[in-house]
Amino acid sequence: MVKMTTEAQFSNNDFQDVVLHRQSVRKFDPTVKIELAELQAMIDEATSAPSACNLQSWHFVVAASDAGKAKAKQLLMPFNYPQVETCSVMIFILGDTESHLVYRDVWNKACEDGRISAEKRDQIFKTFLPLYENASPAFLKMDATIDSSMAAMQLLLVARAHGYDANPIAGYAADKVAVTFDLDPQRYVPVMAVAIGKAAAEPITTTRYAGTEVTEFI
Numbered sequence: 388m389v390k391m392t393t394e395a396q397f398s399n400n401d402f403q404d405v406v407l408h409r410q411s412v413r414k415f416d417p418t419v420k421i422e423l424a425e426l427q428a429m430i431d432e433a434t435s436a437p438s439a440c441n442l443q444s445w446h447f448v449v450a451a452s453d454a455g456k457a458k459a460k461q462l463l464m465p466f467n468y469p470q471v472e473t474c475s476v477m478i479f480i481l482g483d484t485e486s487h488l489v490y491r492d493v494w495n496k497a498c499e500d501g502r503i504s505a506e507k508r509d510q511i512f513k514t515f516l517p518l519y520e521n522a523s524p525a526f527l528k529m530d531a532t533i534d535s536s537m538a539a540m541q542l543l544l545v546a547r548a549h550g551y552d553a554n555p556i557a558g559y560a561a562d563k564v565a566v567t568f569d570l571d572p573q574r575y576v577p578v579m580a581v582a583i584g585k586a587a588a589e590p591i592t593t594t595r596y597a598g599t600e601v602t603e604f605i
């Protein structure tokens with residue numbers, strides 16, 4: 388269950404291009420299909436994202452089939468229909484508020500592999516587990532939302548590294564996401580959907596506030 392980062396085969400390994408030329412693409416070439424193995428690799432790469440205490444509180448629902456995309460479309464606000472109708476895949480990222488229940492496995496594996504000592508593992512359990520085992524639902528939801536946001540951003544960039552483009556989407560019926568995918572809505576919180584495919588139209592070039600307007604040095 389625990390994967391260490393492997394060497395990914397990126398078709399675009401130009402960091403500057405991947406990061407600084409990313410733009411939200413909302414119209415894709417509908418004929419482009421992405422193999423499930425490549426989708427899984429992209430998700431594996433996205434989960435190299437950091438997470439609080441390495442809890443990895445994320446869960447991915449991949450709508451690549453016509454039936455999956457039809458389900459996804461039911462959730463979307465109409466202004467997001469063009470993306471789901473043309474993308475190769477729409478991936479929903481949900482936060483898992485129960486990730487701490489399997490947290491021991493991650494560090495037990497690290498210990499078995501000889502990457503950390505038993506003392507270090509026990510110290511991690513003692514320091515971090517009570518934070519989560521005694522946490523409020525609001526805290527668990529916030530933590531899972533932040534972790535999943537990190538993975539979502541990573542997925543946007545990984546998609547570009549694989550030669551695709553993407554659009555992050557939160558314009559959907561958030562209260563219906565988990566149940567639509569037969570997931571427990573108490574456990575899983577919707578964070579983001581990411582439409583991925585080959586761009587079929589030039590995206591709008593967006594601008595940002597000057598860094599100086601949103602920065603203070605203290």
Ligand SMILES: Cc1cc2nc3c(=O)[nH]c(=O)nc-3n(C[C@H](O)[C@H](O)[C@H](O)COP(=O)(O)O)c2cc1C
Pocket residue numbers: 409410411412413467554555556557558559590591593
């Ligand atoms: C939390 C979040 C929600 C978003 N929801 C949508 C959405 O529902 N539909 C959409 O077309 N774009 C959505 N976007 C994309 C933004 O509109 C886009 O990132 C922003 O306009 C900047 O453009 P850029 O991504 O091309 O740099 C969302 C982005 C974020 C971060």
